Amino acid sequence: MIAVDFLLLLLLVIIAVAAISAKDILTSIMLLGSYSLVIAMEWVLLNAVDVAFTEAAVGAGISTILMIAVLTRVPRFEKEPKEQKHFFNLFNHSELLALATVVITGALLISGTWDMPAFGDPNSPANSYLSPEYIERSYPQTGSHNIVTAVLASYRGYDTLGETTVVFTAAICLILLIRSYKKNER
Amino acid sequence: MKDDVILRTITKFMLPFIQIFAFYTLAHGEISPGGGFQAGVIFGASFILIALVFGKNSARSKMPRNINDILLSTGDFIYAFTGLFCIFAGGLFLEYGKLPFHSAKEGNHIGMIIIELGVAITVAAVMMTIFFEIAGKEDD
Numbered sequence: 140m141i142a143v144d145f146l147l148l149l150l151l152v153i154i155a156v157a158a159i160s161a162k163d164i165l166t167s168i169m170l171l172g173s174y175s176l177v178i179a180m181e182w183v184l185l186n187a188v189d190v191a192f193t194e195a196a197v198g199a200g201i202s203t204i205l206m207i208a209v210l211t212r213v214p215r216f217e218k219e220p221k222e223q224k225h226f227f228n229l230f231n232h233s234e235l236l237a238l239a240t241v242v243i244t245g246a247l248l249i250s251g252t253w254d255m256p257a258f259g260d261p262n263s264p265a266n267s268y269l270s271p272e273y274i275e276r277s278y279p280q281t282g283s284h285n286i287v288t289a290v291l292a293s294y295r296g297y298d299t300l301g302e303t304t305v306v307f308t309a310a311i312c313l314i315l316l317i318r319s320y321k322k323n324e325r
Numbered sequence: 326m327k328d329d330v331i332l333r334t335i336t337k338f339m340l341p342f343i344q345i346f347a348f349y350t351l352a353h354g355e356i357s358p359g360g361g362f363q364a365g366v367i368f369g370a371s372f373i374l375i376a377l378v379f380g381k382n383s384a385r386s387k388m389p390r391n392i393n394d395i396l397l398s399t400g401d402f403i404y405a406f407t408g409l410f411c412i413f414a415g416g417l418f419l420e421y422g423k424l425p426f427h428s429a430k431e432g433n434h435i436g437m438i439i440i441e442l443g444v445a446i447t448v449a450a451v452m453m454t455i456f457f458e459i460a461g462k463e464d465d
Contacts, residue, residue, distance in 0.1 A: 208460040
C-alpha cells in the first residue's frame with residue numbers, strides 16, 4: 140500500500156514538473172488533466188470516493204476542456220525568452236522572490252502537519268466524537284445511506300444552496316461580460 | 326474534427342450512455358458515490374462533447390441559448406423553492422421531513438432528490454454556458 144502511495148506521489152511530482160516546463164500550453168493542459176486523474180486515484184486510496192468522483196469529473200474532465208476552450212482565444216505557444224540566460228543569471232529578482240515565497244509557505248505547511256494526528260488514528264478528536272455521530276445518526280435522521288450526501292443535502296443543505304448560487308452567479312457574470320463583449324465586437 | 330468517421334461514430338454511440346450515467350449518478354446519489362453536482366457536470370460534458378466533435382452550431386441546435394439560460398436559473402429556483410415550501414408546510418427552511426408526503430422518511434427521501442435535481446440542472450447549464458461563451462471560434 141505504501142509502495143502504491145509513493146508511486147502515485149512520485150507520478151504527481153513528475154507530471155507537475157512536466158506541466159510547468161512544457162512550452163506548448165496544450166501539453167500543459169493535458170498534463171494537468173492527468174494530474175487530476177492521479178489525484179483522484181489518491182482519493183480512492185484514502186477511501187474518499189465521493190471526492191474522487193468529483194475530482195475525476197470536474198478536474199480531469201470539465202476543467203481540462205474549459206481550459207482548451209480558453210486556448211482558442213489566446214496564443215498556444217509560450218514566448219521564447221529573448222536573451223540566452225547564463226547559469227548564474229538563471230533567476231531574476233522577481234523569480235527569486237517567488238521562489239522564496241513558495242519555499243517559506245511550503246515549510247510552514249509542512250510544520251503545520253507535525254501537530255496533526257496520525258492518518259486513520261481511531262483516537263483522534265475527529266474520529267472519536269464527530270464521525271461516530273454522523274455514522275450512527277445520518278441514516279435514521281435523513282434516510283440516506285451515503286453519509287456524504289446526507290451531510291451535503293440535509294445537514295448542510297443551506298450551504299449547498301449557497302454553493303449552487305455561487306456557480307449560478309459565475310455563469311451570469313460570464314454571460315454579462317462575454318456575451319455583451321461579443322455583441323460589441325460585431 | 327468533423328471529418329473523423331471513427332470519432333463521430335463512437336460519439337454517437339457513447340452519448341446516450343453518458344447521459345444515462347449522469348441520471349444514474351443523480352438518482353443513486355443517496356446510496357453510492359455521486360450526487361447532483363457530479364451528475365450535472367457529466368450531463369453538461371455530454372453536450373460539450375457534441376460541440377467538440379460535431380461543431381458548436383450543432384450543439385447549439387440541440388441546446389438553444391435561451392433554453393440554456395432558463396435552465397440556469399431553474400435549478401437554483403427549484404432548490405430555494407423546496408426550502409420555502411418546507412416553511413409553508415410548517416417546518417424550518419429545507420426541513421424535508423415536513424414535506425407533504427406520507428411520512429417524514431419519504432419526505433426526506435424525495436426532498437433530497439428534488440434539491441439534487443436542482444443542483445444538477447444548474448451545474449449542467451453553467452458548464453454548457455461557460456464552454457459556449459468562452460470557446461472562441463464557431464467551429465473547432
